[in-house]
Amino acid sequence: MLRLAPPLLVAAPCPALDTDRYPLRRRILVLPPLESWQSSRRALRSASGILRMPPVAVLSPERATRGGASEKGAAGEEYDAIVVGSGIGGLVAATQLAAKGARVLVLEKYVIPGGSSGYYERDGFTFDVGSSVMFGFSDKGNLNLITQALAAVGHKMQVIPDPTTVHFHLPGELSVRVHREYNDFIEELISKFPHEKEGINHFYNECWKIFNALNSLELKSLEEPIYLFGQFFKKPVECLTLAYYLPQNAGDIARKYIKDSQLLSFIDAECFIVSTVNALQTPMINASMVLCDRHFGGINYPVGGVGGIARALADGLVTKGSNILYKANVTNIILKDGKAVGVKLSDGREFFATTVISNATRWDTFGKLVKTDEIPEEEKNFQRVYVKAPSFLSIHMGVKATVLPPETDCHHFILEDDWANLERPYGSIFLSIPTVLDSSLAPEGHHILHIFTTSSMDDWKGLNSKDYEKKKELVAGEIISRLEKKLFPGLKGSIVLKEVGTPKTHRRFLARDSGTYGPMPRQIPKGLLGMPFNTTAIDGLYCVGDSCFPGQGVIAVAFSGIMCAHRVAADIGLEKRSPVLDAALLRLLGWLRTLA
Numbered sequence: 001m002l003r004l005a006p007p008l009l010v011a012a013p014c015p016a017l018d019t020d021r022y023p024l025r026r027r028i029l030v031l032p033p034l035e036s037w038q039s040s041r042r043a044l045r046s047a048s049g050i051l052r053m054p055p056v057a058v059l060s061p062e063r064a065t066r067g068g069a070s071e072k073g074a075a076g077e078e079y080d081a082i083v084v085g086s087g088i089g090g091l092v093a094a095t096q097l098a099a100k101g102a103r104v105l106v107l108e109k110y111v112i113p114g115g116s117s118g119y120y121e122r123d124g125f126t127f128d129v130g131s132s133v134m135f136g137f138s139d140k141g142n143l144n145l146i147t148q149a150l151a152a153v154g155h156k157m158q159v160i161p162d163p164t165t166v167h168f169h170l171p172g173e174l175s176v177r178v179h180r181e182y183n184d185f186i187e188e189l190i191s192k193f194p195h196e197k198e199g200i201n202h203f204y205n206e207c208w209k210i211f212n213a214l215n216s217l218e219l220k221s222l223e224e225p226i227y228l229f230g231q232f233f234k235k236p237v238e239c240l241t242l243a244y245y246l247p248q249n250a251g252d253i254a255r256k257y258i259k260d261s262q263l264l265s266f267i268d269a270e271c272f273i274v275s276t277v278n279a280l281q282t283p284m285i286n287a288s289m290v291l292c293d294r295h296f297g298g299i300n301y302p303v304g305g306v307g308g309i310a311r312a313l314a315d316g317l318v319t320k321g322s323n324i325l326y327k328a329n330v331t332n333i334i335l336k337d338g339k340a341v342g343v344k345l346s347d348g349r350e351f352f353a354t355t356v357i358s359n360a361t362r363w364d365t366f367g368k369l370v371k372t373d374e375i376p377e378e379e380k381n382f383q384r385v386y387v388k389a390p391s392f393l394s395i396h397m398g399v400k401a402t403v404l405p406p407e408t409d410c411h412h413f414i415l416e417d418d419w420a421n422l423e424r425p426y427g428s429i430f431l432s433i434p435t436v437l438d439s440s441l442a443p444e445g446h447h448i449l450h451i452f453t454t455s456s457m458d459d460w461k462g463l464n465s466k467d468y469e470k471k472k473e474l475v476a477g478e479i480i481s482r483l484e485k486k487l488f489p490g491l492k493g494s495i496v497l498k499e500v501g502t503p504k505t506h507r508r509f510l511a512r513d514s515g516t517y518g519p520m521p522r523q524i525p526k527g528l529l530g531m532p533f534n535t536t537a538i539d540g541l542y543c544v545g546d547s548c549f550p551g552q553g554v555i556a557v558a559f560s561g562i563m564c565a566h567r568v569a570a571d572i573g574l575e576k577r578s579p580v581l582d583a584a585l586l587r588l589l590g591w592l593r594t595l596a
C-alpha cells in the first residue's frame, strides 16, 4: 500500500473557473498527506457506522510519475500501447492491458487523472468534476464494471449505498423517488399512474429481460470473433436477445405498452438524465442497463469522492509496471506507412508503441490528433449519425447545512412547469449533494451542492471578458433562484462558496471539443447499431471512451475500456485471435454500422 508522508503541493488549475479568460491563473493547493486525509474520512465514517470495507490505496499523480514511471517513460522507448488521456475509459483500457502483461504508457494533459470523473478541492470542500451517480459499483453480477476494473489492479474501494438514485421533481407537481428497492419504486410509480399499472410493469419487465441477458455474459470485445462466437455458443438465447434489441430505442418500446402522455414524458426524463436525449432517441440496451442496475447492484458512492476511482486505477497501473505521465499534451498521432506508431507532445517529445489508443473524443482524435488530408469514411459515417451532445453549465457550491430540510435525497432532477423544456438549454436542472452520503467531503456544518444544466458552446462565444463574467453570474443566479423557489428556501443566503463553469471550462480542462459530453444521435438512431467500437480505419489506432460503443457514462466508458483492451491484447498477441475471422467480423460490423 503506497502512502505519502510529506504534504503534497499541487499547482492545480481551477476546473470550475473559466480560465479561458485567465489562462495563467493557477492556485497552489496544499493538500494534506493522503494518509491523514483518508484516516480523517475513516474516522468520520466509522463514527457514523457507514464504512464497511478497507480503504483504497491511493497514490498521488506526482508520486505515480516519480515512482518509476517517468524514468521508464523516456522518449524513444517502445511500448505495447500508448493511451492518450486518463479518463475512466483510457484508464480502464490501460489497466486491463497492464493486468494482461502489456507495457502501457498513459499520457494525460492535465495534472491529475480522471478527466470528467476527476475532482478538485477548495477551502475544505472536495468537489466531483462530473456527475456523482455511480453505476456498476456493486459487489455482484457481471455488470459491476467499475468494481471489476479496480479489482484487476488490486483495488477495492469503500462505497456508501445510496437509498435513492434520484428524486424527480416534474411538471404538474409530479414527484417520484427512484428507490434502491425495485418494488418500492414500481409501487410509487404505479401510485401516481394507477391506470397504467400493466403498462409500467410490462415496460420495466422488458428492461429486466435485457439487463439479465447482459448480466449473464462475460463482457469482452464484441469485435473479437473467438470470444463473440463463444458467447453465442454458451448463451444463445441471451445473445440473440441482445442482438434483437441492438437496433431498438426505449421510447418505441415504452409506447407499445403505455398511452398516458405524462408517463411517457416521465420515461423521457428517465432516459434524458443519462443520455441527454429523450426515450425515442435512447438505445434500449443502454436504458435497460441503467434502469435496472440502479436496483440490482444499486447506486454506490465511493468514500472520499468520485476522484478516488481514477486515482486508484492510476496507482494500480503503476504497480502493474506500466506508466502514467501528467502535463503530457499529445498534439499528433504519428503515422508511418498509414499505421499509428506513436505520438508527439506539445513540448516536442515523441513516444512510440505498437498500438495507440485515444481517449480523446472522436472529434478531437480525427479533427486534431490525426493529421490526414481527409478523415476516414468510417468517421464520416459516425459524424453523419452522431453530433456532439451539449456541454453543461455547472455550479459547485458550499452551503450551510441548515438550508437542507431533513431527509433530503442526494440526487435531484428538476423540471418545473413545462415538459417541452426537458431538452432545451437550461430547461432542466440536475442537482447532486454528495455530502448527504459522505459528510467528510465538506467542512463540518456544510454541504456541497453540485448543480448542472445543459448549455452549448455557441451560447458563450464572442463575449468580451466583462460580459462573459456578467453572463456567468446572471445565468447561475437564475438557476439558483429556481432551486431556491422549488426546493430550498433561503438557499442564496446560505452560500459560502460558489464556482461557475461553462462549456468553455469543460473544453479547457477536459480537452473535449466544444466541451461536449459525448455523442448524441442526430436524428432517431437505430439503437446502438451506428455506434463504433474500438478499432478505427487506421491500422494500430483504437478509440476508447464515450464516443465509442455504448456511449456516455462512467460504466459505459469502463465497458469500452474493457472491450478495447481485449481487442488490442488479441492484436499484440496477448490473447487468442484468428486473422481470417477478424477480417470477416470487422467487415460485417462496419457494414452493419452503415445501416444506422
Ligand SMILES: NC(=O)c1ccc[n+]([C@@H]2O[C@H](COP(=O)([O-])OP(=O)(O)OC[C@H]3O[C@@H](n4cnc5c(N)ncnc54)[C@H](O)[C@@H]3O)[C@@H](O)[C@H]2O)c1
Pocket (backbone or CB within 6 Å): 084, 085, 086, 087, 088, 089, 090, 107, 108, 109, 110, 113, 114, 115, 116, 117, 129, 130, 131, 132, 133, 134, 135, 328, 329, 330, 331, 359, 360, 361, 364, 509, 510, 511, 512, 517, 518, 544, 545, 546, 547, 551, 552, 553, 554, 555, 557
Ligand atoms: N456518473 C456518471 O456516470 C459520470 C460522472 C463523470 C463523468 N461521466 C462520464 O464520463 C464520460 C467521459 O469519460 P471518458 O473516459 O470518455 O473521457 P474523459 O473526457 O473523462 O477523459 C479524457 C481525458 O483525456 C485527456 N486528454 C484529452 N485529449 C488529450 C490530449 N491530446 N493529450 C493528453 N490528454 C488528453 C483529458 O485531459 C481527460 O483527462 C462522459 O461521457 C461522462 O458521461 C459520467
Ligand SMILES: CC(C)=CCC/C(C)=C/C=C/C(C)=C/C=C/C(C)=C/C=C/C=C(C)/C=C/C=C(C)/C=C/C=C(\C)CCC=C(C)C
Pocket (backbone or CB within 6 Å): 131, 132, 133, 135, 166, 214, 217, 219, 222, 231, 239, 240, 242, 243, 246, 273, 274, 275, 285, 286, 287, 289, 290, 411, 412, 413, 430, 431, 432, 550, 551, 552, 553, 554, 555, 556, 559, 592
Ligand atoms: C455484435 C453484434 C452485431 C451482435 C451481438 C449481440 C450481442 C452479444 C450484443 C452484446 C451487447 C452488449 C454486451 C452490450 C453492453 C452494453 C452496456 C454494458 C451498456 C452500458 C450502458 C451504460 C450507460 C449508457 C450508462 C450511462 C450512465 C450515465 C450517463 C450516467 C449519468 C448520470 C448522471 C448524469 C446522473 C444524473 C444526476 C442527477 C439526476 C443529479
